[in-house]
Amino acid sequence: MKKLLQKIAKKSPWLYRINAGSCNGCDVELATTACIPRYDVERLGCKYCGSPKHADIVLITGPLTARVKEKVLRLYDEIPDPKVTVAIGVCPISGGVFRDSYAISGPIDNFIPVDVNVPGCPPRPQAIIDGIVEAIKIWETRL
Template sequence: MEFSPDTPWQKVLDSVRRWARINSPWAIHYNSGSCNGCDIEILATLTPRYDLERFGVKLQGSPRHADILICTGPVTRQSRERLLRIYEQMPDPKFVVAVGSCGLSGGAFRGCYNIVGDISEVVPVDVFIPGCPPRPEAIIFGVVKLLESLKKGKAEVAAFSEGVHA
């Protein structure tokens, strides 16, 4: 980031915001109807053993301050509007990570009377992390792939199907 004295202040400010967002993204977690297996694995990524915060990712409680929405479970009729509201409250640019088989395809809950569908049917998903539940290493791998693509300047991340085995 090199700027001359003639550079407009708005461009400098935008550049600093982009740098901060890439190097220290804030994430919010939302369970849209899962069995809590994926939620436990997400919490495990924040423990000292896996330490997701070493990549600058901080779990945030408010969608108004979050850059990344980490979503688990199939979308239920009751959680659909809430998920949309959370997504709409996030500032642009915003990214969505779908965690677990239920978030990708409905998993074991697919076809149930109260299931609307998977997460990508309600909000656009940038990264899919497969598994039932996915291991903490796989979740970290997916988040790191998202961060790498942001550093390269790509707005979208393709879904990955590489497994992380430990």
């Protein structure tokens, strides 16, 4: 039974989105990737979920502002292991244009183990799909 569940779970990781103080540019691209039929991320077996407790792949946008830092870390701890983390946009990866600002605590990999980076300001939906494909490959090895 456990083996069967593992086999099934490999094919359908659930996505969870955290906005760590993003400008919403990357969030719009994420919504585009998921919601409009042209890019339809559900073809890959993925599904967006509303609760961190159901998540397998975490997509993080935003440069981790000082105000939102504690909340993001608390939310991240609620996601059960194993999980795969994908940083979307240049902000979580390096700080982007906000780097060295007093309001920014990032880059995010100082606090959270990131697995895949998708730089861009914002990245194209196709680039995000590339990142999710890469994340699914890692997800399969972690189960």
